[in-house]
Amino acid sequence: MRVPLLDLKLQYAPLKAEILAAIEQVADSQQLVLGPQVDALEAAIAAYTGAGHAIGVSSGTDAQLVLLMALGIGPGDAVITSPYTFFATAGCVERLGARIVFADIDPLTFNLCPAALKIALSQTPNVKAIIPVHLFGCCADMNAIQALAAQYDVPVLEDAAQALGCAHPLGSAGAIAQAGWYSFYPTKNLGAFGDAGMVTCKDPELAAKIRQLRNHGMEPRYYHNAVGGNFRLDAIQAAVLNLKLPHLDAWGQGRRERAAQYRRGFTAEGLNGLLGLPTEPWAQSGIPNHHIYNQFIIRTSRRDALKSFLTAAEIGTEIYYPLPLHLQECFKHLGYHAGDFPEAERASQETLALPIFPELRDDQQAYVVNKISEFYKSGDLAGENRAQ
Numbered sequence: 001m002r003v004p005l006l007d008l009k010l011q012y013a014p015l016k017a018e019i020l021a022a023i024e025q026v027a028d029s030q031q032l033v034l035g036p037q038v039d040a041l042e043a044a045i046a047a048y049t050g051a052g053h054a055i056g057v058s059s060g061t062d063a064q065l066v067l068l069m070a071l072g073i074g075p076g077d078a079v080i081t082s083p084y085t086f087f088a089t090a091g092c093v094e095r096l097g098a099r100i101v102f103a104d105i106d107p108l109t110f111n112l113c114p115a116a117l118k119i120a121l122s123q124t125p126n127v128k129a130i131i132p133v134h135l136f137g138c139c140a141d142m143n144a145i146q147a148l149a150a151q152y153d154v155p156v157l158e159d160a161a162q163a164l165g166c167a168h169p170l171g172s173a174g175a176i177a178q179a180g181w182y183s184f185y186p187t188k189n190l191g192a193f194g195d196a197g198m199v200t201c202k203d204p205e206l207a208a209k210i211r212q213l214r215n216h217g218m219e220p221r222y223y224h225n226a227v228g229g230n231f232r233l234d235a236i237q238a239a240v241l242n243l244k245l246p247h248l249d250a251w252g253q254g255r256r257e258r259a260a261q262y263r264r265g266f267t268a269e270g271l272n273g274l275l276g277l278p279t280e281p282w283a284q285s286g287i288p289n290h291h292i293y294n295q296f297i298i299r300t301s302r303r304d305a306l307k308s309f310l311t312a313a314e315i316g317t318e319i320y321y322p323l324p325l326h327l328q329e330c331f332k333h334l335g336y337h338a339g340d341f342p343e344a345e346r347a348s349q350e351t352l353a354l355p356i357f358p359e360l361r362d363d364q365q366a367y368v369v370n371k372i373s374e375f376y377k378s379g380d381l382a383g384e385n386r387a388q
């Protein structure tokens with residue numbers, strides 16, 4: 001049996017006729033950039049998340065970049081974030097000439113650790129933003145992070161690239177703090193037909209500035225009082241996203257059911273002591289979308305051997321992320337070293353993403369669980385599990 005990490009064709013098949021019709025409508029209109037489909041998507045995302053303002057842009061990366069530009073973040077400023085995230089979170093800060101300051105993660109949630117953030121805040125001058133990342137589709141500890149931010153009077157900007165629709169007791173991911181952003185990269189829970197993203201914010205003046213910078217700072221036409229970029233969103237992407245958005249909660253529910261199925265399977269196989277499973281820190285709050293499982297991440301000290309074993313069994317897995325950002329070649333000049341963020345470093349050695357998507361079949365999941373069990377049972381015979 002073959003189990004891919006993600007199979008987008010299964011989501012596309014039942015929507016194909018509708019999607020192609022929506023694309024045809026955009027083609028017939030020849031309104032290809034911004035326009036009514038983008039306006040509709042912005043209104044729909046604002047309503048869905050409770051964000052005051054939503055501005056459609058060309059990618060999640062560009063969403064963060066244009067937001068930081070609108071906030072005037074640049075040389076001399078510091079921005080605190082997690083070293084265990086997709087590159088863009090830190091890359092955008094570096095591109096604007098601001099200083100990236102990392103704070104370690106919580107080992108259970110993989111999100112920014114408030115205690116580490118507190119230390120970073122106390123040691124860093126000129127902090128202009130704190131960026132928590134709602135990694136894998138579960139919110140960071142926003143109560144603690146917002147409280148620290150208020151104490152230091154620093155805005156919180158949420159990297160909700162992986163977390164549209166994920167709920168926290170304080171609100172919807174990306175719409176809790178002053179501002180945030182989403183990615184609609186095809187592998188996200190709400191994926192476009194290419195690259196697309198969205199910025200959210202509470203302040204109407206900031207929203208107006210982002211709208212201006214999204215289009216080269218132009219206002220009125222061909223008059224520029226600020227330098228922006230081409231961060232405009234294509235109408236075809238917005239049309240596809242408008243059509244998919246009403247399915248997002250059901251897809252999230254499907255992913256949670258797949259996650260629960262993995263838990264039952266691992267328990268039945270007696271693997272709970274050997275595998276770390278995702279935590280659900282906000283489940284007790286009673287909100288249904290407390291985790292949207294953009295990824296289902298297990299943790300094991302035998303990660304690389306397990307990945308090879310599963311690859312040989314035709315099971316797709318991925319490592320998010322194999323090298324924490326403070327150890328990336330391009331960030332050498334920041335002066336960080338191995339050992340600076342032990343939790344992020346350990347996570348990068350031990351985590352593995354398993355297949356999770358709403359259309360994943362029971363027999364495929366049972367096969368994944370059985371193969372993982374087989375791996376550990378053969379390890380027991382060889383004494384490898386005891387050596388952990």
Ligand SMILES: Cc1ncc(COP(=O)(O)O)c(C=O)c1O
Nearest residue numbers: 059060061086088161183184185
């Ligand atoms: C945590 C995080 N931040 C930012 C981004 C950037 O989004 P995009 O790929 O749409 O530019 C991603 C996308 O992979 C992400 O996962």
